[in-house]
Amino acid sequence: xxxxxxxxxxxxxLLLALIAAKLCAFxxxxxxxxxxxxxxxxxxxxxxxxxxxxxxxxxxxVNRLDVRMQEWxxxxxxxxxxxxxxxxxxxxxxxxISEPMAFFTRxxxxxxxLSRMDDIVGSEIRxxxxxxxxxxxxxxxxTRKAELDTFDTGSATNNQTGIxxxxxxPIRRGRTFVEKQIIDKAAAKLKDLGIQLVDVRxxxxxxxPSVSTKINDRMISEREQIATRYRSEGDxxxxxxxxxxxxxxxxxxxxxxxxVQQIKGEADAKATEIYAQAYNKSPEALAFYTFLQxxxxxxxxxxxxxxxxxxxxxxxxxxxxxPPGK
Numbered sequence: 001x002x003x004x005x006x007x008x009x010x011x012x013x014l015l016l017a018l019i020a021a022k023l024c025a026f027x028x029x030x031x032x033x034x035x036x037x038x039x040x041x042x043x044x045x046x047x048x049x050x051x052x053x054x055x056x057x058x059x060x061x062v063n064r065l066d067v068r069m070q071e072w073x074x075x076x077x078x079x080x081x082x083x084x085x086x087x088x089x090x091x092x093x094x095x096x097i098s099e100p101m102a103f104f105t106r107x108x109x110x111x112x113x114l115s116r117m118d119d120i121v122g123s124e125i126r127x128x129x130x131x132x133x134x135x136x137x138x139x140x141x142x143t144r145k146a147e148l149d150t151f152d153t154g155s156a157t158n159n160q161t162g163i164x165x166x167x168x169x170p171i172r173r174g175r176t177f178v179e180k181q182i183i184d185k186a187a188a189k190l191k192d193l194g195i196q197l198v199d200v201r202x203x204x205x206x207x208x209p210s211v212s213t214k215i216n217d218r219m220i221s222e223r224e225q226i227a228t229r230y231r232s233e234g235d236x237x238x239x240x241x242x243x244x245x246x247x248x249x250x251x252x253x254x255x256x257x258x259x260v261q262q263i264k265g266e267a268d269a270k271a272t273e274i275y276a277q278a279y280n281k282s283p284e285a286l287a288f289y290t291f292l293q294x295x296x297x298x299x300x301x302x303x304x305x306x307x308x309x310x311x312x313x314x315x316x317x318x319x320x321x322x323p324p325g326k
Contacts, residue, residue, distance in 0.1 A: 023057035028064075033100040035063045037169050046100045065100050069170060069198065070110070072117050078208065079126045085131045086208040091125055093117070093200040095190070103194030116193060121200060124186040133169070141174030175202060 030033045034047040038060050047053055053061060083086060095117065097103045107113040129137060179200055187197040207215060211229040279289035302308065 003306075011154060024054050024064050025052055026055060027052055028314050031068045031069050033097070033106050035065065035100060037063055042101060042104065047263060048100075048130045062205065065097055065098070065103065066110070067097050069096050072114060072121065074122055076124070076206070077122065077126070077212075079129050081129055081134045081137065082131060085134045085214075087129070087134065087137070087157070087211065088206040088208070089125060089129060089137075089202060090204040090206075091121075091202050093256060094198040096196050096198060097194060098191070098196035099194035102192070103249045106193045113193065113195060116185070117190065117195070117197075121186045124182045125200075127185075127200075128182050130149055132173065132178055134211075135169055135171065136173050136178060137175055137202065139171050139174050141171070141176045169176060192245070208300045 014099070015102055026034070028047055028050050030050045032050075034053070035042050036044050036047070036055055038056070043060065072095055076088050076090040103113065107116060159306045179202060183197055183200050186200065190197050271279040275289065279285040
């Protein structure tokens with residue numbers, strides 16, 4: 001019997017040692033911080049070194065805290081801007097535990113910490129949105145220029161229509177500045193909870209249906225004003241081009257008519273000179289020329305509907321009395 005007990009004592013002691021080690025020893029990972037609590041209250045220093053550590057069994061408990069960067073996803077909340085436009089803002093952030101003991105005593109766990117962040121960060125986001133106009137939340141920063149700004153100057157008045165194209169209001173801060181304000185104010189409040197707020201970003205902005213209608217109507221109105229101004233300027237430019245065309249055409253016609261008349265006059269003078277040279281060579285030629293010209297005159301004044309009263313003494317109708325040479 002003694003030999004049996006002696007043979008079992010070795011394994012039994014080893015088993016008891018393993019159980020004691022299991023109850024007393026614990027391991028801390030690289031990404032963790034551990035806090036020992038005794039009857040629910042923290043005891044000792046925060047354990048930040050990774051590796052094997054020991055505690056009192058049954059009396060002390062190990063509370064592990066993840067010290068890595070963690071996510072905070074804010075709920076989509078409807079809120080008004082300073083210019084009384086309702087928008088739905090969806091935001092997110094990044095945070096980490098900076099003071100484990102303060103974090104544990106005030107929040108206990110991550111779920112409670114996220115709930116407190118919803119209250120604190122969400123409140124600062126609502127305050128920041130309420131203190132700024134919609135365009136400050138939408139535009140990234142004041143140095144960035146939208147395509148619409150370069151598309152139309154918006155400051156020139158059209159002389160023909162009297163329309164002034166609307167211009168986007170100037171950006172005083174921009175969303176980047178607003179987000180920095182949110183971080184600064186919320187971080188100061190979260191520091192007491194042992195939380196370091198690393199970053200907060202506005203992920204999405206949705207317009208309220210009434211706001212969307214107003215924005216669409218404003219965009220349509222602005223585009224119509226710009227289109228009207230451009231059409232007016234185009235009509236004025238077209239009228240100017242047509243006026244220049246008519247003036248140039250009239251000038252060309254005038255010059256051409258002058259050249260035609262000049263050429264015709266020179267041609268008539270040359271023809272007259274040729275006729276004169278041809279028919280002045282002899283009295284017979286002159287008489288023949290007079291006869292031909294008289295016939296041409298008859299052809300012009302005498303038609304089928306012409307009624308003439310002839311006088312025998314009229315020189316024009318001398319050939320009706322007798323043919324030439326008789």
